[in-house]
Amino acid sequence: MKKVLALILAALMILSLAACGGNGGNESKAPETQGTEKENESKEEGKTEGGSIEVAVTYTGDQLEVFKGLTEKFTKETGIEVVIDEYGSDYEATMKSRMASNNLPDVFQTHGWSILRYKEYLMPLNDQPWYSDLDESGLGVIADADGTIYVLMISELVNATLVNTDVTDAAGVDIYAIHTWEDLYAACEKVKAIGKTPIGSNSGSGIFANIAGGFVTYPGEAAVDEKAQLDGTWDWQSYKTTLMDWVARTIDAGFWAEDVLTRNNDDMTQKFADGEAAFMLGNDPGFCISCLTLNPDANFALIPNFASKEGGTEEVNIGEGDTFGIWKDTKNVDQAKAFLNFMAQAENAKTMNDSTGKIASLKSAMAIDEGYGLKMLKVFQEKCADRDIFYDNLWDRKYMPSGMWGIFGNACNDFFQDHSAANTDAVLAYLKENYDDLYEEAHSK
Amino acid sequence: MKKKRRQYLMLTIPAILLLALFLGVPLVNGIRVSLYKWNGYSQNMRFIGIENFVKAFQDKLFFKTLGNTMIYGFGSTLFQNILGLSTALLLNQKFKGRNAVRAILYMPIMISGFIMGQILYFFVQMDGGVFNEMLGWFGIAPVYWTETGLKATIVCMIANSWQYMGICMILYLAGLQGIPDMYREAARLDGAGPMQVFRHVTLPLLIPSIISAVVLNLIGGFKMYDVIVALTGGGPSRGSLSLSYYIQLLYFQDEKAGYASAVGVIMFFVILVITIPINEFLKRREVEY
Numbered sequence: 001m002k003k004v005l006a007l008i009l010a011a012l013m014i015l016s017l018a019a020c021g022g023n024g025g026n027e028s029k030a031p032e033t034q035g036t037e038k039e040n041e042s043k044e045e046g047k048t049e050g051g052s053i054e055v056a057v058t059y060t061g062d063q064l065e066v067f068k069g070l071t072e073k074f075t076k077e078t079g080i081e082v083v084i085d086e087y088g089s090d091y092e093a094t095m096k097s098r099m100a101s102n103n104l105p106d107v108f109q110t111h112g113w114s115i116l117r118y119k120e121y122l123m124p125l126n127d128q129p130w131y132s133d134l135d136e137s138g139l140g141v142i143a144d145a146d147g148t149i150y151v152l153m154i155s156e157l158v159n160a161t162l163v164n165t166d167v168t169d170a171a172g173v174d175i176y177a178i179h180t181w182e183d184l185y186a187a188c189e190k191v192k193a194i195g196k197t198p199i200g201s202n203s204g205s206g207i208f209a210n211i212a213g214g215f216v217t218y219p220g221e222a223a224v225d226e227k228a229q230l231d232g233t234w235d236w237q238s239y240k241t242t243l244m245d246w247v248a249r250t251i252d253a254g255f256w257a258e259d260v261l262t263r264n265n266d267d268m269t270q271k272f273a274d275g276e277a278a279f280m281l282g283n284d285p286g287f288c289i290s291c292l293t294l295n296p297d298a299n300f301a302l303i304p305n306f307a308s309k310e311g312g313t314e315e316v317n318i319g320e321g322d323t324f325g326i327w328k329d330t331k332n333v334d335q336a337k338a339f340l341n342f343m344a345q346a347e348n349a350k351t352m353n354d355s356t357g358k359i360a361s362l363k364s365a366m367a368i369d370e371g372y373g374l375k376m377l378k379v380f381q382e383k384c385a386d387r388d389i390f391y392d393n394l395w396d397r398k399y400m401p402s403g404m405w406g407i408f409g410n411a412c413n414d415f416f417q418d419h420s421a422a423n424t425d426a427v428l429a430y431l432k433e434n435y436d437d438l439y440e441e442a443h444s445k
Numbered sequence: 446m447k448k449k450r451r452q453y454l455m456l457t458i459p460a461i462l463l464l465a466l467f468l469g470v471p472l473v474n475g476i477r478v479s480l481y482k483w484n485g486y487s488q489n490m491r492f493i494g495i496e497n498f499v500k501a502f503q504d505k506l507f508f509k510t511l512g513n514t515m516i517y518g519f520g521s522t523l524f525q526n527i528l529g530l531s532t533a534l535l536l537n538q539k540f541k542g543r544n545a546v547r548a549i550l551y552m553p554i555m556i557s558g559f560i561m562g563q564i565l566y567f568f569v570q571m572d573g574g575v576f577n578e579m580l581g582w583f584g585i586a587p588v589y590w591t592e593t594g595l596k597a598t599i600v601c602m603i604a605n606s607w608q609y610m611g612i613c614m615i616l617y618l619a620g621l622q623g624i625p626d627m628y629r630e631a632a633r634l635d636g637a638g639p640m641q642v643f644r645h646v647t648l649p650l651l652i653p654s655i656i657s658a659v660v661l662n663l664i665g666g667f668k669m670y671d672v673i674v675a676l677t678g679g680g681p682s683r684g685s686l687s688l689s690y691y692i693q694l695l696y697f698q699d700e701k702a703g704y705a706s707a708v709g710v711i712m713f714f715v716i717l718v719i720t721i722p723i724n725e726f727l728k729r730r731e732v733e734y
Contacts, residue, residue: 093697099486100702117486203681259571261681262591267572403484403700414682417593438700441484444491 050079053335055324056108057084058091059356066355074342080335104327106336112320112394114151115144116402116442122150122325128337130344130362138361141320141393152340154349154365155321155358158377159210159394162280162288163301164272167196171278176383179314181214181246181306184279188255191278198255200277202263203416205396205409207247208431210282210317213395214305215242218313229399232439236432240424242308248419261416273298281305282317285373286357292372302376304389314387316380319394321358401438407431472713478706485702497707506683507708510691511715513598514667517605517687518719521666524606526658529613530651534643536614537621547618551611558608562675565604569676594684597677601685605672609665613658620654621647656727660720667716688712 059067064086071082085105087094092111098104099121110118125131126149134142134149138156142149161184163175171190178184188198201207216223216238223238250256257263257277271277273291275298280287288300304314324343326336342348346364353360353371360369396404407430415427479497481490501507536547553561568575569590577587591597624647632642670689673679679686679694686694688708695705 093693096486096697096700102488120488257572259589262571262597262677264566264678267570271572403698406694406698410683413680417682417684434699441482441700444482444489 050081051332051335052081052083053106053330053332053339054083054085055339056087056091056095056105058087058109058111060086060088063352063355066352070343070348070351073348074339077342078335078338080338082339102329104329106330106332107324107326107339110151110320110323110325112157112397113402114142114149114320114323114325116397118325119144119150121327123328123330123333124148124150125152125326125340128152128344129341133344133362133364135361135363135366137318137391138321141318142323151320151323151325152344153320153323153361154343155353155356156361157284157319157321157394158302158359158373159282159284159317159319160305160315160380161303162272162283162285163303164200164275164278165299165301166275167191167194167278170194171196173278175301175303178303179307179387180310180312181308184306185246185250185253185255188250188253188279192253192255196275197257197271197277199250199279199281200257200268200272201260201279201281201283202268203256203260203413205405205412206282208243208408208412208415209396209400209405210394211305212239212243213317213392213399214313214315215239215246215308217395217399218315218390218392220307220309220312222308222312226399232436232443234432234435236428236435239431240428244415244419244424244428246308247415248424251416251419256416261413270294284358285376288376289357289372300376302380304380304384304387313390314384315390315392317394318391319397321361322352322356400435401442403438403441404435407434407438475706475709475713478703479710481703483702484700485696485705486700490703493703497704498711500704501707501711506686506691509594509684510686510688513594513684513686514669514688514712514715516598517602517669518663518666520599520602521606521609521669522659522662524603525610525613525662526655528606528610529658530617532610532614533617533621536618547614550614553608554611556608558605558671559675561608562601562604562672565600565672566676569600591677591681591685594680594682597681597685601669601673601676602666604676605666605669608672609662612661616654616658616661617651620651624650652727656724659727660724663720663723664716667712667719688715 055071057064057067064084068084071084075081085094085108091109095104095108095118099118102121104121108118110122114122126147130152131149134153135156138153139149141156142151142153144150165175168175168187168191171187171194173187173190175187178187191198213221215221217226217229218224222242225234225238228234257271259267263271268277268280269287269290272280272287273294275295282305285300285302291298291300304316307314324340326333326340330336343352344362346362346368349360349362349365350368350371353365353369353373357371357373359371359373359377360366366374392398396408411427411431414430415424478490480492480494482493482496483490532550536543536550556564571577571587571589571591574587574590576590580587589596590600628646628650629642632646637645667687668689669687670693673685673687673690677685679690683691683694689712692705692709692712695701695708699705
C-alpha cells in the first residue's frame with residue numbers, strides 16, 4: 001500500500017514539475033491556440049449581424065483597462081464584439097509564431113515594425129477616411145517607399161533624453177545649454193558632485209541603439225555612415241571610436257548606477273521618480289508618466305539627443321507609437337475597418353494617448369491633446385526654438401536589420417561589464433557578425 | 446498469452462499516439478527547422494544543411510550557456526537532494542507540529558517559478574534588496590549578488606533548489622515510510638549505530654526514491670527558465686542563461702529560428718546522454734525487499 005502511495009506521490013510530483021518547467025515557447029503557444037479558436041469563432045460570427053473581431057494589443061495594466069473601455073464603447077455603438085488578445089510581454093514572440101503559421105488576428109498592433117516586419121501581412125489603408133487626418137510628422141515613419149501605409153497610427157513615439165529637473169536644478173545644470181555629448185559629460189560631473197546618479201538608465205539596448213545616430217549616422221556627426229549602414233557594408237569602426245569611447249569614459253567617471261548591469265524598469269522608474277538620477281538616455285515621455293504615479297511632485301523635461309561635436313546634429317527620434325493594422329487575409333474586413341475608424345476619432349485616440357503618454361499623431365486629436373507627453377514636447381519646442389533639431393525614425397528601426405535590438409542589449413551589457421580594449425573589440429565583432437547575419441537574412445528574400 | 450500481450454499493446458496506443466503528437470512531431474519539426482536559415486516568422490526558409498550545428502560548436506555563448514545549464518542541472522540536483530533528504534529524515538520523526546512544517550516546506554512549489562523569481566529579486570537586489578538591508582544592520586557594505594554571470598547563475602540555482610526542494614522531501618518521505626521497520630530493527634540488534642543503519646539499510650532501500658528525485662531534478666534543472674527570466678533576465682551579458690532561455694532568445698528576439706532549433710536539438714541529446722546513464726547507474730544499485 002505504502003509503495004502504491006509512494007508511486008502516486010511520485011507521479012504527482014512529476015506532473016507538478018512538468019507544469020513548472022514549461023519553457024517560453026510553450027507558454028507563448030497557449031494564447032496562440034486560444035487566439036485561433038477565437039478567430040474561428042469570430043469568422044463564423046462575422047457572418048451574423050454586428051459580428052466579432054479579434055484584436056491583439058501590447059497594452060497591459062491601466063492602459064489595457066482604458067483600451068477595454070474603448071472597445072466596450074465600440075461594441076455599444078456598432079454591435080461588433082471585440083475579442084482582445086492580451087499577450088503582454090509575450091506579444092512579439094506570439095506574433096512571430098502567428099506570422100509563421102500565417103494565422104493573424106483581424107486587427108493587431110505593430111509596435112514600430114509596420115513596414116519592416118509586418119508589411120507582407122497587412123492591408124494597405126491609404127483609402128481610409130482617416131488617412132488625411134494623419135499628421136505629416138508621423139507619415140514618414142509608417143509609409144513605405146511608394147507612400148503606402150498599412151496602419152492607423154494614433155500616436156507617435158518620441159524618443160530623446162529625459163531629465164529630472166529637480167536634480168539638474170539642484171546641481172546647477174542648465175539643461176538647454178547641453179548641445180554635445182561632451183556638454184552632457186560636464187553636466188554629469190556636476191550632478192555627481194551633489195551625490196546623485198547622473199545617468200539612471202540600465203545597460204540595455206536603449207544605450208547602444210537609441211543614441212547611436214548622434215555619433216555615427218546623422219549629418220555633421222563624427223561619422224556619417226548612413227549609406228554603409230543601409231547597404232550592409234558598414235564596418236562598425238566609427239561606432240567604436242565614438243559611441244563606445246564616450247560610454248567607456250562615462251563608466252570610468254562613475255556616471256552610472258552601481259547596479260547598472262541588472263536594474264530593471266521598475267528600479268529605473270523608482271529612482272528617476274525619487275530624484276536619485278538626473279538623465280535617462282534614449283527614452284520617451286511615457287516613462288515620466290510612470291514616474292509621476294510614484295511621485296506626482298517630480299518635475300521632468302525632454303531635451304534632444306546630442307551631437308558628437310560642435311556643429312553636429314541634435315536629434316529627436318520619432319517612431320511608431322500606437323498603431324493598428326488589419327490582417328490582409330481577414331474575413332472581417334468591414335468590422336476591422338469600422339474598428340480603425342472608431343479608434344481614429346479624436347476623442348477616442350485622445351483617451352488612449354492620455355493613458356500611454358504618447359503624443360497624438362492625428363491632426364484632430366492633436367487639437368485636443370492635453371497629455372503630459374505633448375506638454376513635454378511643447379516645452380521642449382519652445383525652449384529649443386532657436387535650434388535646428390533633426391527628426392528621424394528610431395535609429396535601429398531605420399538603419400539596422402530587424403532582430404538587432406536584443407543583440408544591442410547583450411552587447412551593451414557585456415561592454416558595461418568589461419570595457420577593456422580586448423573586450424571592446426570582442427563586443428564590436430559580436431555586433432558586426434550579427435549585423436551581417438541579420439542583414440543577409442533580411443535581404444535574401 | 447499472445448492475446449493478453451495484444452491487449453496490453455492496445456492499451457498503450459493512446460499514450461503512444463499522444464507522445465507522437467506532442468513530442469515526436471515537434472521534435473521532427475525542430476530537427477527540420479535546424480537545417481534552415483530562418484527568422485522564425487517569414488514564409489521563406491533557406492536550406493543550409495548542418496551549418497547551424499557547426500555554428501553552435503563555434504559559439505562561445507552556447508558553451509557558456511551549456512555550462513550554466515550543467516550548473517542548474519547538477520547544482521540544483523545536489524542541493525535539492527541534500528536538503529530534501531535531510532528534511533525528510535527530520536520529518537520522518539514524530540514531533541509536535543510535524544504536519545505544519547511539512548506543509549510550510551512544500552509551499553514554495555505551489556508558487557509559479559516566475560513569481561518566485563520576482564519575489565527573490567527583491568531579496569538579492571543591489572540597491573535596497575532585503576539581504577543588503579540586513580547586511581546594513583551589521584555595518585556590512587552591500588553585495589552585488591548578481592554582478593557576474595557566474596554569481597547570477599548560482600543565485601538562480603539556489604533559488605530553484607529552494608523552491609523545488611519540497612519535491613525531494615516528499616519523495617524521500619514516501620520512500621522512508623515505505624521501508625519496513627524490521628530491517629532497521631534487525632540492524633540495530635546486530636549492533637549497528639545510527640549512521641551505519643542509515644548507510645547500509647536506509648540508503649540502499651531508498652534507491653528507487655533517489656532515482657526518481659535525481660532524474661526529476663536533473664531534467665527540471667536542465668529546463669530551468671522562468672526563475673531566470675524573473676530573477677536576472679538571463680543577464681548580466683546573457684551570463685546566467687540556461688539553454689532553454691537561450692533558445693527562446695535566439696528564436697524570438699534575435700530572429701535566428703534555425704539556429705535556435707539546432708541548439709534545441711543539441712540540448713535534447715545532451716539531456717538524453719546525461720540522464721540515461723545516471724538512471725542506469727542508480728538502477729543497478731536498487732535493492733529488492
